Each structure stands twice: as structure tokens, then as C-alpha cells.
Amino acid sequence: MENHKLKICHVSHQTWPSVCGSVSRLENILSAQKMSGISSFVISSPFQKSLNSNADIELNNGVTYYRCGPEKEADGVKNQRTLLERIGRAFSIIPFTKRIIDICRKEDPDVIHAHATFAMGIPALISGFILNKKVVYEMRSTWEDDISGGAFISLQKKLIKYLEYFTGTYSSYVFFVSNGIRDHYFKTAPRNNQTIHNCVPPPSEQHTLKSENYSFGYIGSIVYYEGLETLIEASAILAQRRDDFSVNIYGEGKERDFLQKMVEELGLSSNIKFHGRIEYSDIGTAYSKINCIVLPRRDLPITQKVAGLKPIEAFSYKKLVLASNVGGMRELFTDKQHGLMFEPNSPETLAGLMEGAIDGKINEAKIISQALHHYQKYFTLEEMGNRYLSAYKQVISK
Secondary structure, three states: OOOOOOEEEEEEOOOOOOOOHHHHHHHHHHHHHHHOOOEEEEEEOOOOOOOOOOOOEEEEOOEEEEOOOOOOOOOOOOOEOOHHHHHHHHHOHHHHHHHHHHHHHHHOOOEEEEEOOHHHHHHHHHHHHHHOOEEEEEEOOOHHHHOEOOOOHHHHHHHHHHHHHHHHHOOOEEEEOOHHHHHHHOOOOOOOEEEOOOOOOOOOOOOOOOOOOEEEEEEOOOOHHHOHHHHHHHHHHHHOOOOOEEEEEEOOOOOHHHHHHHHHHOOOOOOEEEEEOOOHHHHHHHHOOOOEEEEOOOOOHHHHHOOOOHHHHHHHOOOEEEEEOOHHHHOOOOEOOOEEEEOOOOHHHHHHHHHHHHOOOOOHHHHHHHHHHHHHHHOOHHHHHHHHHHHHHHHHOO
């Protein structure tokens, strides 16, 4: 075992070249496992667009991506679907399973690692059973909490939750992105499980911000549960008494038009700027224009249970973090030690923290230093890779 280089098959719903949180996590996992001496390849779902619509195999950063009949109109993940759309997708499991079996017969991996959802996990379990391969499953979100559309929505949610539980139960090992997700699906934790939070690589370079005004910022998807209207409302409160600050918002999402209109109606266009989608390679440039990252998530089941990536990334860039006091944030860092928390949906409280940051009433240097140490101890790719390697070895040894 010590001299054997492990080979892992990753089966994932969304992959490169798509840009979203789940793809970022997969890319970081692949990088982390490469550091740990693990060889990997990826099988993407039938719903994933490829870079070249005619390609069955593509390469990215030295990793082979097998495409499973990529559809020209593939639309990835949508929370709002009709019941018939979901039934249609369920039938795609059959040819997808056959494709996984054929690829794994060729590649002969040591472990099949399926990434949420169950639409990836169940085909992986069937393939593992037929090929006598160990299958591990990674649970990343409480998907049923966020779906909408179609008939019998309550029944659909119950079925999805059960299928996630089923997939985790019959896998040899279960990885969770947060303890909140684990506790959501399992009253008693599975025997072989581990929570591996999101981890990020260190910035390739650090920029020093030079600006007369203090700059707040947000980098990520512009969606409902992120609660960005709280940041805008807090900025409106602040703008009534001062104008020595700016807010830079990077990202795209279905809430952007609504939020931009809100900014215009409040007369904040000179304070708040929307910069649109940003490529991962340009993240450092965005951070260089920001003093403090604001993460004003709403108080919702998904935000209470899912621990994200954004605060960890901000720690690595040595930025002060102001975040709403929800379970997903509390799981990642401690209030007043690694960042500052405020009550969700409370623009008044957030405005007070923002003003304290501008006026230097917060010991920003100390908090940033402690947050950087926190990141370096628990959230590096090296740490992530070693934890996956240990789990894979445990699975194979049984």
C-alpha cells in the first residue's frame, strides 16, 4: 500500500468548465490530492457542458475529464424544475451508469468517489457493485431545502432527502462539507465519515490596497440566500452620515438586476459598484480593491447547515470578514477572534460594524492575523489532501 499510488475516479454533477462553488471545490480537491500523490480522473454528468461539444475526453490542469454524452443545451443545476423534468433526468441514470462502468473498466481506479447529488451517487454505487470497487460519497448541501417548482413538491423534497440518506448509508465512506449537513441527513452519524470543510490554495500574490476610501466587498454568486440587500441597506444607513467608503460587488446571479435597481432607488450608485462575473484567475485583483469582505447571509435552513468557502478565501487574502451569525459561518470561525458576526437581516448592526472598521475602532490587524493562522492550520490544500488520502487508505484496507 505504501508504494502504491492511489487512483481515484471522481464522478461529479458539475465540473470544469462551469464556474460555481461546487466546481471550485472539486478543482481544489483535485489539486489537493495531486499534492498528496493521488492520481485522479473525472467523469462528468450527462448534464455538464464540455468546452468542446464534440469531445468525449478533455484535459484540464493535467486531469482527464470523461464527458458522458454532453448535451448542447445542458443546463447543469437548476433548483426550479417541473416534476416531469426531474423524472426525465432520473432516466438518464441508466446510460450514465453504463458509461461509468465502461470507463472504470478501462481506468481501473482504486476508489470511486461520487460527489453530490444522489444522481451521481447511485450510478457510482451500482458501478462499484458490478466492478467490485469501493465507493465513497460526498454530501455538499441540503438540496431539497432549495428546490421549487412542479407538482407534489413536498413529496419530491422528502424523496430527495431519503435518496441522499440512502446513498450515504450504502457508501463505504461519507464525506461532509459541514457538520450541519451531516446532522441534517443522519440522526446518528455514519460509522465511516469525516467532515472536510472547503479549503483554498494560498494567493499567488498579495496586493496592498491604496485608496482614500475604505472599501467593502462581496465576491460570489448573487443569489437570494446570500442576503446582499442587507449590505445595501446598511450602506444606505452609512451614507446618510458619511461618504468615505465604497462597496464592490463581484459576481453574477438572478438577484443582480433587483439589487442594482435597489441601489439606484436608494441613490447609492456612487458608493456601490457591480463588476459582474470574475474569472478565478482574476480573484486576486478583486481582493486587491477590498479592505473588508461582507457576507450577509439570510437566516435560512441552507445557510444554517452549509459551511461555505468565502470566509476561508478571505482569510487567506488577509481581509477582515464581517458575516451574519448563521450556523454555516459559526462552524468555520469564531466571532471576534477570526472575524466579526452580526445578526442576519440586521442592516443597522452591520452598519455599526462597517463604521467601526472605517474609523479604526476594530483591532483589524489582530483579527486578520488570527484568521490567517486559522486558515493556515485547518484550511490549506495540503491539509485537505492528507485527509482524503487517509480516508481512502482506510476504505481500501477493509
